[in-house]
């Protein structure tokens with residue numbers, strides 16, 4: 001709370017306490033000699049002015065004393081913090097510091113170990129799994145098997161590379177896949193032809209005549225990124241189109257949509273949210289899910 005608002009509240013509180021005390025004492029005196037309020041109804045109906053019962057006055061005084069006491073020990077008057085110097089902000093800071101100290105004790109134990117080593121340690125994997133469930137499962141699925149647009153992280157097929165350093169870099173900085181839209185360049189028929197050619201590259205059922213017609217546009221338009229054989233290119237991170245592993249779906253309609261409209265897969269950066277320790281632990285968990293040989297294999301060259 002800012003100083004203005006604590007003063008604002010304190011002044012209202014003091015005014016209320018003073019007002020309550022005034023009401024109490026102003027009405028305590030019994031000034032009329034005949035013990036009535038002086039009000040008369042229906043000509044002869046008068047109203048007694050009885051003193052308040054003692055227990056009630058006691059309660060009233062006690063609550064005034066409590067109000068004053070509360071004002072003194074708790075936030076109090078602006079700069080005067082109250083004798084307990086309590087604020088909700090400082091309580092929050094203490095809670096955060098306590099949680100950080102606890103996390104630090106847990107995380108520091110893993111700090112100096114290699115990711116390959118962490119991927120073998122059930123304790124490290126339990127923490128990594130937790131980080132994954134809280135931050136990654138929404139996109140990659142709770143078992144990390146992905147879905148349309150979100151890569152499966154458990155296979156040995158990597159868009160960006162499956163060695164520990166690359167996986168850590170992917171998580172730390174994020175990734176942005178850029179597949180440009182080709183609909184305007186190729187037209188509907190051109191898109192359909194080249195999509196059939198892509199299916200032929202993947203060894204999937206396709207229309208041979210259309211694939212043949214699409215081959216020429218592939219060679220001019222697509223090879224810069226996906227390579228002449230369609231096996232992808234580690235430099236531009238364009239995926240292998242021949243392995244029948246699809247990020248956006250491998251049926252003709254999905255492939256046509258990919259080519260016509262382009263795709264922009266966005267993997268968020270986690271450096272700020274998670275910090276280096278948690279990133280290494282979640283990377284270890286991801287690598288442990290991936291096929292055992294994926295740890296050793298650098299998939300960057302064959303996405």
Ligand code: HEC
Nearest residue numbers: 135136139149151158159160161170176177265266267282
């Ligand atoms: C908002 C959705 C989203 C969240 C949350 C997310 N990711 Fe991703 N991730 C993606 C997308 C999309 C890609 C693919 C990017 C592309 O198409 O180029 C990706 C790619 C990856 C890759 C690269 C896979 C490869 O084949 O090279 C890894 C590793 C990865 N994510 C791990 C994680 C981890 C670990 C977390 C949690 C800390 C996480 N992701 C959270 C969307 C997400």
Ligand code: HEC
Nearest residue numbers: 177178179182221222225237238246247248249263264265
């Ligand atoms: C500028 C480089 C570039 C060019 C040129 C390019 N692509 Fe791509 N393509 C990419 C990238 C990068 C991705 C991955 C996008 C992502 O991760 O979101 C991709 C993804 C794809 C996919 C989806 C693969 C999957 O697993 O779902 C298909 C299909 C595809 N491209 C076909 C083509 C065809 C056909 C052409 C030519 C008409 C072409 N691309 C031209 C860079 C390119």
